[in-house]
Amino acid sequence: MYKYLISIACILVLIGCGAKPNVKFVENSISSDISVDGARERMVGQLKEVEVYGENKSGDYMTFRYRVVWKDKDGFEVPSMSSKWTNFSVYKNTPYQFSTIAPSVNAVEYMVYINE
């Protein structure tokens, strides 16, 4: 019985830790203010669109910024305007989301960086 419970707990921990491998906080301190609950993807024609979503857990209206680094199938960076910081604001105790689209048909991998 214990083995099952431990296995389930391990799986839940792994799922919890591995749900958003493509989103990273630059300063870990902001993780107490906002959460990233996930990143969903879809195709717009041949381009990949990504929407990052989460929640402002703090009791304040806050402004953050994000940048997205896109890479091709070989791991080389695909240069674009989206690699520059973009501001986004979140109302207190409210969900938020922002989306970005691949700058090129060659851009298949991405990493989103969030900072204050």
Added chain:
Amino acid sequence: MKTRTIAVSVLMTGLLITGCADKTERIDMNNDTAGQVMGLDYRDFDEAAGKSIQSLLKSGALNKPDNDRVVIAISTITNDTMQHIDTDQLIKKIRVDLLRSGRAVITTSIGSEGNVDAMNKQVREISGSEDYNQRTTAKKGQLISPEMSLSGKIIQRNVTMDDGKQQVEYYFQLTLTELKTGLAWWEDETVIGKRGSGKSVAW
């Protein structure tokens, strides 16, 4: 003796001025946290261009059934602000990212002033010239006609606040028109607002 005293004084003053002068610094274009200006600077053009290109790619207006590239001509981009702006500061960034996207290609054979390469015409004037290998010259019927046109306007609006402060609003408006039908398939507006001292001048 007097001449020497004057020379030493001039030298000392020069050294003092040089020593006190502010050092010139290079801007870190990737993380420029310096204060804002009431006019438009490169950060504003980056923001407007970045949002516009994202909006255009997300709209699907450039998606052709055969996944071929859309040929776009750059039409008139009007500067309706009080500042001397070369609208290429905005359009060039969009052109670069459009080309990189693999969804569009820009023609320089037709378009508004500044967006046409005169060499397209000149190279056709040498067709038939004995000086040139005729296999390498441009032939009639080789230019590709644009399918869409990108036009736009940058607008400035100044507002004086009740407390005497000045508010400046900049509107970056862009339209993508399908030339065969004249229908606007995509339109976008980015607004950037700034508020500062009433003594600030935004031109």
